Amino acid sequence: MTSVEEERPRALLAGASRRWVRLLPWGVAFVLCVALLPTTIQVLSVDYGLHGGIASGLAIAQSAPLLLAVVRPLQAWYVIFVADVAGALALLTVDLGERQVWPFPPMEIVGYIGLCLALGLRERRRTLLLVWLATAAANVGLGFAAPHDTTAGSALLTILSGVALVLAGALRERYEVQRRLAEQETISEAERGRRTLLEERARIARELHDVVAHHMSVITVQADTAAYRIDGLPPDVQEEFTSIAATARESLGEMRRLLGVLRNEEAHGELAPQPGLTRIGQMVEATVRAGVPVEFTPCDADVPEAVGLSAYRIVQEALANVVRHAPGAPTRVSVSVSEPGSQDGARLTVLVVNGPPPEPPAAPLEEGGTGHGLVGMRERVRIAGGTLDAGPLPDGGFRVAAQLPLIEKDIT
Helix, strand or coil: CHHHHHHCCCCCCCCCCCHHHHHHHHHHHHHHHHHHHHHHHHHHHHHCCCCHHHHHHHHHHHHCHHHHCCCCHHHHHHHHHHHHHHHHHHHCCCCCCCCCCECCCHHHHHHHHHHHHHHHHHCCHHHHHHHHHHHHHHHHHHHCCCCCCCCECHHHHHHHHHHHHHHHHHHHHHHHHHHHHHHHHHHHHHHHHHHHHHHHHHHHHHHHHHHHHHHHHHHHHHHHHHHHHCCCCCHHHHHHHHHHHHHHHHHHHHHHHHHHHHCCCCCHHHHCCCCCHHHHHHHHHHHHHCCCCEEEECCCCCCCHHHHHHHHHHHHHHHHHHHHHCCCCCEEEEEEECCCCCCCCCEEEEEEEECCCCCCCCCCCCCCCCCHHHHHHHHHHHHHCCEEEEEECCCCCEEEEEEEECCCCCCC
């Protein structure tokens, strides 16, 4: 059932986003069919003197398939092409006047041009070329049978059909190119977002390694020196401390081996001690020297090193965005510890709020940006088990608010 549905042809312009564009081919085909059907009957029977029944049959065969052309233009062309040639041959049986157009009256030319437009919007170049060659061959062949006192209009249909096929084919190929470019841009944007997320995760993993490695080293040293610092330890307790030190040392080695996958040749600088809450003030001072008026409310609380690092990076990214996109805007930075609640416990709140840039607004130092800032903030907050609220303000400013738990949660 699925394969049958996939092979079912779609109407012309069915993929358009606007409804009126999707309905346009049906409307044009309906108007042509309603206008050409009675006109063809009238012209063939009255003006050319063809028998009424033959004229009606030819009119139906030349006009009705235009509705089919919206979905299957090539099949409609088979019917109309044969009907037009048959109509030209049928007109040879009547007495044609000198001013009567032969082999194709004007209403047949109009219908055939509309059919060629439908063909150009659906079929490939090779098919369009074969259609035009068949049209030209039929016109040339009929030209040899033209009455002596009648001017053959074969050249007109050959030229107009060729122009219609080329124009419609060019429009179809242009649409295909634009559609493929849009698909590629969508894929590229998704890949860029995924790569940005992976880069941020790798950078956070490297920084967390430095934090955890410090604590693991302290555990190893304390366990190794416990026998020397504490007198009278029983042998089983000394053995336990030795086992703890060995396990911590093994874990530290495993973590360093895993980190080798994430580090690259340019990551040597990240081995330095990581910043925390105490470094935020220095960063704010550097931002003020860059021309951004910043009001800073510090926090002297003793927080876990990983939480302090995350808070520092969040403020760093937020201030960098202010410098890039709103230079000179008044900014407020505050870091505080909330009182322990009944469920969540104590939390570190990081708030960075900037107003609109001064008037007249200075040009941003960076247009567009890479998008790493918010991605990094959200990833850090997610890993820490906190929450992040970031978005524009009604006055044209921007607000970044993060809450980081100070007690590690058991994620099971």
